[in-house]
Amino acid sequence: MTDVSEPRTGTAQALIAAALRLFGEKGFAATSTREIAAAADTNIASIAYYFGGKEGLLEACLADVARQLPAAAVVASDHSRLSPGEAQSALETVVRTLISFFLTTREAQDVVRFILRQLIEASDTAIDTLYEKLFEPKHRELCQLWAIATGQDPESEQTRLAVFSTIGQIIYFRIGLPMVTRRMAWDTIDRNAVEAITATVIANLRAATNRKPSE
Amino acid sequence: MTDVSEPRTGTAQALIAAALRLFGEKGFAATSTREIAAAADTNIASIAYYFGGKEGLLEACLADVARQLPAAAVVASDHSRLSPGEAQSALETVVRTLISFFLTTREAQDVVRFILRQLIEASDTAIDTLYEKLFEPKHRELCQLWAIATGQDPESEQTRLAVFSTIGQIIYFRIGLPMVTRRMAWDTIDRNAVEAITATVIANLRAATNRKPSE
DNA sequence: GTCTATAAACAGATAGAC
DNA sequence: GTCTATCTGTTTATAGAC
Secondary structure, three states: OOOOOOOOOHHHHHHHHHHHHHHHHHOOOOOOHHHHHHHOOOOOHHHHHHHOOHHHHHHHHHHHHHHHHHHHOOOOOOOOOOOHHHHHHHHHHHHHHHHHHHHOOHHHHHHHHHHHHHHHHOOHHHHHHHHHHHHHHHHHHHHHHHHHHHOOOOOOHHHHHHHHHHHHHHHHHHHOHHHHHHHHOOOOOOHHHHHHHHHHHHHHHHHHHOOOOOO | OOOOOOOOOHHHHHHHHHHHHHHHHHOOOOOOHHHHHHHOOOOOHHHHHHHOOHHHHHHHHHHHHHHHHHHHOOOOOOOOOOOHHHHHHHHHHHHHHHHHHHHOOOOOHHHHHHHHHHHHHOOHHHHHHHHHHHHHHHHHHHHHHHHHHHOOOOOOHHHHHHHHHHHHHHHHHHHOHHHHHHHHOOOOOOHHHHHHHHHHHHHHHHHHHOOOOOO
16 A cells, blocks of 8 residues: 555556546445456455555545645636626626536546445545635635625625635535436536526625625 | 235334335345344344345335325415415425424434435435425425515526525435534524524525516 | 344455465 | 455355244
8 A cells, every 4th residue: 555645647547537436426335346356457465565455545545636626726826916896707607607517527437426426425534634625715715706796704604604605505516416407307417508607606696795794 | 915005013113114214224235134123123034024025125115205204394284375474484484394303303414414415316216206295395385485575486496496506405404414414513403503504594585585586 | 023143145354386 | 567366354145943
C-alpha cells in the first residue's frame, strides 16, 4: 500500500475508477471486491495489495475525489475586487456550471453519484474529508460572492444559510431527479430540461439576492 | 406471506419497524437479517415466513411508509376556495411543518431516513411506489396552492419546477445536515437552528411567489 | 406461529506460485 | 506486481421439531 496523497497509475488507478463507479451506483456494502476487480480487469488480491482491503479502497476513492474535484470547480481567481453586479454574475455562472455539471457531465456522473451517496451513508471521518477538502472552501467562496452582491456580511448566519438554500436546490434536482423527471414527464435530461431547471434556480437566486440586508 | 396492502400486527409489524430503522441507518445491503430479527426480538426464519425474504421485507417497508405517511402530511382539506393570501399562508405552513418534520420529529426520523435512502439507492419499482403514493399527490397539491397564491397555471412547467425548488431546499437541509451543522458551527439542531432554517426557506418562498406570472 | 440447526452461497482476505 | 486457489467467516434461506 503506497502513499494515499499522490495520484495513482495503472492497476491502482483502474481500481479506484471502477470502485468509484460501483460504490456510487450500488453503495459500498452492496459492491463486492470481486465485482470491482472484474470491472478494473484485474484480480481481487490486488485490492489488498494496493489499498490493504475494501475499506482502504474506499478511502483512496475519497482522497482521489477530494484532490481532483476542487480543481474542476474553480469559482474565480480573485473576488475581492468585484463589483456587486459582477459578483451577482459570478454567482449565476457558478449556478449554471454546477447544474450542468451535476445533470449532464458524463465523465463526472460517477463522481457525483459517489459523493452524494457518501453524504448519506458515510462515516464521520469520510464526511470530515468531504467537508474540509471540498465543501467548506467552496461554500466560503460563495458566501463572499453573495456578500459582495448583496452588501451583507459574508459570514453572517443569514448569508451562510442563503447560500445553502441555493446549493440545496441544485443538489436536490440531482438527488430527486427520478421524481423530477416523472413529474415533469421528461424521458431524458436534454438541453431544454437543463435550461428549465437553470432558469428556475437563477430566478430564485435573483429574488433572494435582491432582498434588502435588513430583511 | 400475507397480503401486502393491509397493516401488520405483532411480529410482522415489529420486523417492519426494525427494518425501517436499520435500512434507513445503514442501507439495505449493509443490514443483515440477523440484525433485523434481533432488533425485532424474534428469529431470522420469521422474515421468510412473513415476507418471503429480505427483499420482501423491504417492499413491505415501502408499502407501510406509502400507506402511513400521506395521512401524516395532510396539507389542507379543500384548496379551491382559498384566496391568494390564504394560499400563501397555507404554503408557508406546509414549509414550516415539513422542516420541523424532517429536522426534529423523533418518531418520524426513521421514516425520513428510510425514504431519503430509497430515493438514492432504490430500484425503479421502489421509486415508482414512492412517487405514485407519496410524492406525486403531494407535489400536485402544492402546485395548486402555488397557483392560487401567484395566479399562475398550477400545472405549468414554471410552477412545477418552482415547487420542486422549494421542496428541494427543505430536503437538502436534511440530507446535507452533516455539512450544514459543521458550517454553521451548530452542535445540535435546537429551536434556534430550526427557526433560522425556516426563516431562510420562507424568505425564499415569499421572494419566489411574489414574482410576476409573466417573469 | 415460533424457533433451532443447518444448508448453500457468498463475502473479504491471504498464502504462495510465478 | 500479478494471479490462482483457498481459508475463514458471514450471509440468506430453509428444513423440520415443537
